[in-house]
Amino acid sequence: MNTSFFQDLLQSITERGRQLLESREPPPGNAQALAEASRKLISSHGEASGVALAQQVLCAYRDCPQAQQKAFFDILLKDFAPPHDVLAEACQRYLDDPSASNITALFQASEPPRQELFRRLNQAPGGTAELIAMRRLLLQELKGRPELAAVDHDLQHLLASWFNRGFLVLRRIDWSTPASILEKIIKYEAVHAIKDWDDLRSRLQPADRRCFAFFHPALADEPLIFVEVALTRSMPGAIAEILEQHPEAQPAEAPDAAVFYSISNCQDGLRGISFGNFLIKQVVEELAREVPGLRQFVTLSPVPGLRRWLDSLGDNAQLGAAAAECLKSLKPDAPPPPRLEQPLLALAAEYFLHAKNGAGLPLDPVARFHLGNGARLERLNWRGDLSATGLRQAAGLMVNYRYELRQIEKNHEAYANQGAVTASPEVRKLATLSAKTNR
């Protein structure tokens, strides 16, 4: 109740983070100068200067032309790698005597000095945000220059440690959230775009809507990931039921289902550090506590890879007549006609249960995410999303994944160890049907 003292703590972090990084004269803005200042920062000099030097380096980096920033990545790769002779000697010593202390020494010798550099840069006010921005650029650069992976590894290693779930904070986002946060929700929504502030309000303000986000204390005005939830009576089959609801409409009955209809990652610079699993599970717990009548926690999810897979089937001789006709009849920009319902659902079941990528996992990326979290594929929804995107990606199909807390570990284990796709009997039956009809 009286925990407000602790709340104030954060203000300080936030305010430090917002301080413009301009108070100090930065060193000249090129990669060589950055490298030199960076070397000074990880020397004993850096200890004495407190955070001032870190602040200078970050400012100088930020004010550099992008070409120099990229050149700086190269220097990080080459000049801030472990010194060869030291590391080689540590290897040899370990090979000669694999003692605990030699392992420790080897671990230390193999840690690139750029990790220490990143840690020291993080000491500056706003440092964490700058490092995330740095990694965003690095990830872009990485596509064309895979050798930078070593630098990215170090940055990701630290960020993953710093953004440990124990340091994240779940916050409800609602209509009394600061506008500066809300405009980021509009910006970062990646599944069903938010058109404007009225659209945003219709997702936050009604009594049957919820939105939750993870935040990190050192990045307090930036959500990391957020999920939008609708509380409904039974599991919905079409996104329009949710998005087009009138904001003032009161839910007719007490809701029994929580529907996660949109999950968006916000920070490109934190790619590969997974928050979604934790977010969904904590929101399930929060909602179960707040709304005791809830009986099911489900998603209403897109199927981004379905059309591509259907197209890849081509004139597959093994396809049954119904399936072949279905493939032929689908239009890229029109809802499929009613007669295609059964064959399309059957093909989709096939897609989820049997179409695999190189790693033996489901082709569909959204399926991989939810199944990997331990959810089960619950239902396929014909005409779930008739928007242009919905038709183009999945011929209008949407699916529900179901999170049942008691089954999550079992489902996940099966998925993680054998790539097994847990699906409801209904979906399994469709797949059988598919086998029968299509082949």
Place this chain on the structure above:
Amino acid sequence: MNTSFFQDLLQSITERGRQLLESREPPPGNAQALAEASRKLISSHGEASGVALAQQVLCAYRDCPQAQQKAFFDILLKDFAPPHDVLAEACQRYLDDPSASNITALFQASEPPRQELFRRLNQAPGGTAELIAMRRLLLQELKGRPELAAVDHDLQHLLASWFNRGFLVLRRIDWSTPASILEKIIKYEAVHAIKDWDDLRSRLQPADRRCFAFFHPALADEPLIFVEVALTRSMPGAIAEILEQHPEAQPAEAPDAAVFYSISNCQDGLRGISFGNFLIKQVVEELAREVPGLRQFVTLSPVPGLRRWLDSLGDNAQLGAAAAECLKSLKPDAPPPPRLEQPLLALAAEYFLHAKNGAGLPLDPVARFHLGNGARLERLNWRGDLSATGLRQAAGLMVNYRYELRQIEKNHEAYANQGAVTASPEVRKLATLSAKTNR
């Protein structure tokens, strides 16, 4: 101004941290069971279970008899070390081809799996506090069992990264701070004990007193380190002037000096992770902003090693007559007589400037801390602390160190590179005197 949204963030962390870790049935409380649950936690199983399994392991650990906790350390040492074959192969590969990717692979192979275990434990509510408690016990155990250093290295490595200065928050501690925090200030004060709540108030409430502490968001109701400050007119020479001031007394004139008269670390489990340097420098900045008239930032510090060193001089033939007489006349529990003032100060100057430990650094630990921060030794104060402790440790002597922001880097460099002790001309002169008189 309107940053309160961000403040609320922290409440969530804090409340999670306070949840009793008892909601889940812990596994049986012995080291083997802990090890088994820990293995499960770092397997794919751990991903699915969210934080529940981490919580179980932490509860089980905490509820174990201490003997089992210590036995668990052994298992961490042996069974959660990097697998030899994998690491050996990574070494060999690196030696064959020292490429960037082989360095990355080697770094990963040499990271003991217990680091991942600690990271996953940290995901549980209150996990950070439990890991700090774990390290406190480990440090005790380490004294008798140095082989555990490898485990400690991993824990310290992570804690140092998590308690990066960029994540710390400076907070003023005053009389409107929650009592639950204030009682910890009483408990952790390590230099001049706080007798009771009235004594505490006399250090917090007067207009010329300040206290600041660092906090970490994940440990929000525990200070990490704090410093007590008196604002005075000129640099004080005796602690009694500060501690015995009447709380209601108003400072006669505008203060021109900020005196750091007590710095205390609070968390044994964070030993070796240094906060003091950052704390002093940020408090200097805060005070300079708040009280524009301040001209000097100094300490009033104990000299814990002086008497021990004096005793060690014994019948050193090289000592001058005055010094020898001084040594003979000092009583362990009475203030030294006036005639000893000059010889004692001269000996003390000698102690600071020339008495070195094995590493070539000053013998006095408090001197090492402040000189290492870039402060300079400003003045020796005869009869600075006539309490029992003051007499026993330093024959009543106290000293002032001075933090002058523009000199800090230079002083620190000289100290770090050559072990040079920066001292005021006054102190240097005393040392010369010492040479003349004593030898």
Place this chain on the structure above:
Amino acid sequence: MNTSFFQDLLQSITERGRQLLESREPPPGNAQALAEASRKLISSHGEASGVALAQQVLCAYRDCPQAQQKAFFDILLKDFAPPHDVLAEACQRYLDDPSASNITALFQASEPPRQELFRRLNQAPGGTAELIAMRRLLLQELKGRPELAAVDHDLQHLLASWFNRGFLVLRRIDWSTPASILEKIIKYEAVHAIKDWDDLRSRLQPADRRCFAFFHPALADEPLIFVEVALTRSMPGAIAEILEQHPEAQPAEAPDAAVFYSISNCQDGLRGISFGNFLIKQVVEELAREVPGLRQFVTLSPVPGLRRWLDSLGDNAQLGAAAAECLKSLKPDAPPPPRLEQPLLALAAEYFLHAKNGAGLPLDPVARFHLGNGARLERLNWRGDLSATGLRQAAGLMVNYRYELRQIEKNHEAYANQGAVTASPEVRKLATLSAKTNR
């Protein structure tokens, strides 16, 4: 610094205020039932029932048809007036013996019981907001039924006491203010309409913009009054300079003027309770502290009554030729041509300095507000507002009033005692000119 405990206090008020007033079974919704429940509430019964009965009456009132609400006003007027015999006796007693205790008795006897009713209604959660809503309706009704003035007097008397400036809180409104507050700023802006959220942001987010509002703890999510401020280099003459500035544009130089370009009252139900005077003066103090370079505090204000007055002049024979021509040439919806500048400014100066209402005060309501606050009329701006409204009301003219803290009392006294209009020499000269040219 650590005042967060006190901050939490308000949350409770706010949350109580938001509780839907529906938990209790309200009495049947008609005026007679309301009256009966109200009588019970001011009896001893009301003391025992705590706030529950107050809550019931408020709910019943709120859920009544408007016709019944208005009928309830009549009952308040007649049945909740002081009992005649008691009051007559108190009068007689006072006339017989004008002692202090008889004055007290008379004061008590003349206080209508509806005041106690309003006080008890205010005890319910959200009661203050309901009473304000009640007065809003009452004020509408009052226009056609002046006898209700006695009821309004009582309600205003209490609200004025409760909204005493000592209980108001100044808050900055910025882009990190909750959206639920910001949408009210959009709604209540009465001078220069805010088109949408982007327009709002352009008034809040740029470094040279400020917005401040007064709030009352019992009405915490409703601003009472707010003012929008632009920090500029010199006093601006046209509103477009301010409203059309690009949000990202950085002010070229350090600002030396704070321009109050829009002040809006928010609560109709608090009409007649003046906040603007206090608001402007406290904002002047806040800004003077925050931005030390500010040298002048001025408004950029509309002149809502100018055109009406000009029209009323008609064929006034006393007007000079220039003025007469000016009057004839003005178009209601087009900017006046350049040749009219001098005559129009002269007429406007005349309007400000000499056109009076029945009470001998300036005709212009905005002038009465600022002059009554002690500001002086500083400058008339030809083509200050070429919007449709600006043209229709004032032929495009805007004016600056200047708040100079040291002159405020003197100006106010002259205005309050003699209706004197303090104006700059420049404006006075225009009026002289007007006299010369126009007559």
Place this chain on the structure above:
Amino acid sequence: MNTSFFQDLLQSITERGRQLLESREPPPGNAQALAEASRKLISSHGEASGVALAQQVLCAYRDCPQAQQKAFFDILLKDFAPPHDVLAEACQRYLDDPSASNITALFQASEPPRQELFRRLNQAPGGTAELIAMRRLLLQELKGRPELAAVDHDLQHLLASWFNRGFLVLRRIDWSTPASILEKIIKYEAVHAIKDWDDLRSRLQPADRRCFAFFHPALADEPLIFVEVALTRSMPGAIAEILEQHPEAQPAEAPDAAVFYSISNCQDGLRGISFGNFLIKQVVEELAREVPGLRQFVTLSPVPGLRRWLDSLGDNAQLGAAAAECLKSLKPDAPPPPRLEQPLLALAAEYFLHAKNGAGLPLDPVARFHLGNGARLERLNWRGDLSATGLRQAAGLMVNYRYELRQIEKNHEAYANQGAVTASPEVRKLATLSAKTNR
């Protein structure tokens, strides 16, 4: 959830309230000068000066010698009363024509100008606290000078309106409450003195203890009234069970009773403005929500008037032998011997049920408070409080009053209308016994 914006509101009030009232040069410190500045404050001058003049008057008053403050009360009485001619005319007009508007005019004419003075003083930062301090002194003075009642009436009238229950905030007081608040709890506890901070902690920190206080936003660091509660298994009969419990002891079973064992008013200057009734009822609601197992809400209360009443019985011939013997045997400073249990309880029942004051209400002030709130007298506890105070006031007796929400209105009505004392059958039986035995 995100209501923190509103929380911040209060900080501003609080900080304004704490500003030392010293920034302005106060007028000379005597009653005449105060009166003159006060007259200026309620003139039109006061409007222009904003709060500055109010601040000056308050400072001047506060810095006056007490004799001058008291002299100022006289001036308030005489010179800030309604002007006789105006009021007499208003009376006459009303007597001639008792119209609604004449009532309004009469009410306005009879309101002493000092009310407006107090309202304007309240506009200054910290004004409310100063007015409360002013009334504290006035109440002391009033004892010897009853004519000041008219001044007190006006001050109380305003304070009662401003401290309307709708503006009060209930806050839990616990061990994380700011020390500055907690020291006031120690200071204001009026029933069972709190010895020191450890004693305080033992009343706040254990899981089965609660403390709640009312606060007012304009007086945010001062509790108005607080109640201490113990959650117990069944209704306790002796205060020692509660006060001597070891802080670490865990309650054996889930509590079913909430025991209000101490209620203390904090502000002398708010005497006569009742908060206790509201406090108890809201705390009952809070606890019923928080601890669903609670079945009874009772007090454990002192009987401050019992011994005095017993002593007054003297050699009353009507007393039965047992009672007479009981009266003779009671010692002022020793627990009564076991044989007195029945006669003493019977006398006490008599005291509660039949001993009345001049107004026909129970003699016992604590009884009047709880019965007036609608509680019922539940049980008499022999040897409830064997402390010196307990023996001296009530021969060791304590009683329980019971708050049953559904009975409160009925009990209160009976008490308010007929002075009826609602008591349990058990207590009634003791009274009958008393009648039999004693007479």
